[in-house]
Amino acid sequence: MTELNVELGSRSYPIFVGGGAFELALAKMAELRSGKKKVFCIADAAVLKAHAEKLAEISKYAELFEIAGGEGSKSFPMLAEICSKLARHNADRKSAVFALGGGVIGDLAGFVSAVYMRGIEFYQIPTTLLAMVDSSVGGKTGINIPEGKNLVGAFHQPHGVFSDTEFLETLPVREFAAGMAEVVKCAVLGDKRFFEQLEKESKPLGPKHPYLAEAILKSCGLKAKVVAQDEFETSKNGGRALLNLGHTFGHAVENCAGYGNFLHGEAVAIGMAFAARLSKKLGKISDVEVGRIETMLKLCGLPVEVKASVFAENKSAPGNIQREESAEKLMRAMMRDKKTQLGVLRFVVVNAIGETETEEVPQDTVKSMVSEFLK
Ligand SMILES: NC(=O)c1ccc[n+]([C@@H]2O[C@H](COP(=O)([O-])OP(=O)(O)OC[C@H]3O[C@@H](n4cnc5c(N)ncnc54)[C@H](O)[C@@H]3O)[C@@H](O)[C@H]2O)c1
Incomplete structure (x- = not known):
């Protein structure tokens, strides 16, 4: 088991990664209970089912709320339902909430913890790779509304994160690969040695790979470092925005293809390949580096x-018409993105593997890159 402390002054917290991390979470629940605190665990139903034996002891220490997985659960009705349930179970300001599941449960339970009685203690037990390397670190919590994803939320840092890699053994292969997109992103955006180490591994990372726990910890460390320097995303250049590597184009792909066609991580992988080629177009990196980034993503099973x-819209139109129409659509989506301000498109560009910065890129340059990029 490996451990990392996220340094945020009085709100610093530990992240434990590896087999056995769940037992530590149980011990934390027991400790809280012995201190006369009420403990609640908001859990993904699929995870409870897949790991019934391992998770049986939770109910010794915590009141268990079983939630259906999927984006649909990150909603106002679900938030209201859980808050009512907490109140009916006499949850008070000293109570603690554990999230057990992927990013959906983490974001939802985190937001519940941020607003119930104006904020109560919160812990994460992430069970997807994406949640382990991304959503459980950084303190962003939230829900969706019909007008858009994650439009309602709050910053609420956890008190501890317990990432037990054994959970990943039941994760669908495609979901695991989607989590790897965030791992590769972390290496590309800020750690050349980490990227080289990933290249050196003889087999792509999987749930039982000996390097996995270290790779998760390195990704968390990188994200935590970036977050510590710019917790509330107020930095004008760089800062937390660097974590959006691959996201400007990736979000547009997700949006225009219709949610559900691509997993978020798959869209981010496409977005990273786009950002790499855009960086080459801007004269920052060579074909060799673009090739290394794309090879790594493909090795992880990503597009x-x-x-x-x-x-x-018209799938039988000639190729050049489809390309033009699709490029327009993707450009409009990027202009609408909440990260685009005053019509200025900002990208995280790659100066070298492990070195990135945010940069405004003229719309014409982006548009011609989009047209070139589309197959
Ligand atoms: N807060 C943040 O900083 C942040 C960052 C990135 C993403 N997110 C959010 O995270 C969410 C996506 O998270 P996700 O990719 O973890 O998806 P998810 O929580 O929907 O989980 C994916 C699927 O895997 C299932 N599952 C979870 N753990 C499993 C396991 N161990 N074995 C088998 N099945 C399992 C779930 O039931 C679900 O069907 C999105 O809502 C996104 O907005 C938040």
């Missing part, structure tokens, strides 16, 4: 390109 026809 690095996308067909124009995915976005085109």
Whole structure:
């Protein structure tokens, strides 16, 4: 088991990674209970089912709220339902909430903890790779509304994160790969040695790979470092925005293809390949570096390109018409993105593997890159 402390002054907290981390979470629940605190565990139903034996002891220490997985649960009705349940179970200001599941449960339970009685103690037991390397670190919590994803939320740092890699053994392969997109992102954005180490591994990382726990910890460490320097995303250049590597184009792909066609991590992988090629177009990196980034993503089972026809209304139109129409659509989506301000497109560009910065890129340059990029 490995451990990392996220340094945020009085709100610093530990992250434990590896087999056995769940037992530590149980010990924490027991400790809280012995201190006369009420403990609640908001858990993904699929995880409870897949790991019934391992998780049986939770109910010794915590009141268990079983929630259906999926984006639909990150909603106002679900938030209200859980808050009512907490109140009916006499949860008070000293109570603690544990989230057991992927990013959906983490974001939802985190937001519940941020607003119930104006904020109560919160712990994460992430069970997807994405949640282990990304959503459980950084303190962003929230829910969706019909007008958009994550439009309602709060910053609420956890008191501890317990990432037990044994959970990943039941995670669908495609979900695991989607989590790897965030691992590769961390290496590309700020750690050349980490990227080289990933290249050196003879087999792609999987749930039982000996390097996995270390890779998760390195990714968390990188994210935590960036977050510590810019906790509330107020930095004008760089800062927390660097974590959006691959996200400007990735979000547009997710949006225009219709949510559900691509997993978030798959769209981010496509977005990273786009950012790498855009960086080459801007004269920052060479074909060799673009190739290394794309090879790494492909090795993880991730896409690095996308067909124009995915976005085109008229699928039987000639290729060049579909490409033009799809490029327009993707450009409009990027302009609407909440990260685009005053019509200025900002990208995280790659100066070298392990070195990135945010940069404004003229719309014409982006548009021609989009047209070139689409297959
Ligand atoms: N707060 C943040 O900083 C942040 C960052 C990135 C993403 N997110 C959010 O995270 C969410 C996506 O998270 P996710 O990718 O973990 O998806 P998820 O929580 O929907 O989990 C994916 C699927 O895997 C299942 N599952 C979870 N753990 C499992 C396991 N161990 N074995 C088998 N099945 C398992 C779930 O039931 C679900 O069907 C999105 O809502 C996104 O907005 C938040």
